[in-house]
Amino acid sequence: MSTSLLLPPAEDAGQVRRWYLPLTVGEDQVEGGLDYFRTFARFLGMGTSHAPDHQPHLDRFVKRGERCNACRWFEVRIFREVRPPSDVDPSSDWMTQPDVLRRSTVGDYVLHTTGMSVVDGEVALYKHEVTSSSYSVVEFLTTRRVGNQGPEAFLARPSARALAEAAEYDPGLRDAYINRAVS
Numbered sequence: 348m349s350t351s352l353l354l355p356p357a358e359d360a361g362q363v364r365r366w367y368l369p370l371t372v373g374e375d376q377v378e379g380g381l382d383y384f385r386t387f388a389r390f391l392g393m394g395t396s397h398a399p400d401h402q403p404h405l406d407r408f409v410k411r412g413e414r415c416n417a418c419r420w421f422e423v424r425i426f427r428e429v430r431p432p433s434d435v436d437p438s439s440d441w442m443t444q445p446d447v448l449r450r451s452t453v454g455d456y457v458l459h460t461t462g463m464s465v466v467d468g469e470v471a472l473y474k475h476e477v478t479s480s481s482y483s484v485v486e487f488l489t490t491r492r493v494g495n496q497g498p499e500a501f502l503a504r505p506s507a508r509a510l511a512e513a514a515e516y517d518p519g520l521r522d523a524y525i526n527r528a529v530s
Contacts (some may be wrong), residue, residue, distance in 0.1 A: 353383075354461065355390050357489055360512055362374060363389045364526045365442065368459045384475050385456055387442055388426035391520065392512025394505030396420045397463070408466040419469075421505055422461040425484065426456030427511040446523070454477050456520075458487055481519035485510065485527050500529045 353369055355362065358390035368384040402409070405438045408417040431441045432450040455477045462472040476487055488506035492499060502510065514524040 353484075354422070354459070355393070355394050357512065359390055360392045361389065361516055363387075363442070363448070366390070366426065368424075368426075368457070368475060369471075370475060371471075371473045381473070384459070386426065387429055387430075388428045388457060389516060390428055391425040391516045392509045392514075393422060393424040393496070394510075394512070395422045396503070396505045397422070399420050415495055419462070419464045419484040421503075422458045422463060423488065423505055423509045424455040424461075425458070426511050427517055428457060430454045448477030453517075456481065458484060481517070484513075484520060485523045485529070489529050501525070502529055 353367055355366075365385065365387045368386070370382045370384055372380050372382045379487055383485065397415050397420040402415040403418040404415055404418075405464070408418045429442075429448075429451050430453070431437050431439075431447060435441045435447055443449075456479070458478075460474050464471065478484060478487065485502075488510055489500050490503050490506070510520065510524050510527075514521040516524045
């Protein structure tokens, strides 16, 4: 689930098109605006921590620092850029031409993350990362913290889900997923 109409749902995985991915700009997250990362890419997969039902809490929304994945949640989406052949003008409408699309090559991975909120006065926060390495995708999605047993590294459920879905569409991510050092 996403409240942003610009971001694709999980069912759109595999789709190739031009994407306008929202990005938060400005220091003040409430008064700041949006910019967009524009890319022509295949949408590989997504994961979300969203829950349809609220956890029990006294107020309408949980306070900062408390957890309810119906009030605030995290989303991650993975894309792989598609580049036109060298003999094609990239500013043309090459992506509508099946023969040109077949000759296109893959480019960088784009990871787009969103901190979503339905809490009064809060806005969604958007970020992105670009990398050429499938292993860097796993590294970006890895969470590190110090727990009761000492330092730990793991993939949170939304990140693991996005990576698993993306492995279906991308051989590099499939290898990185199968051979990852974190669970």
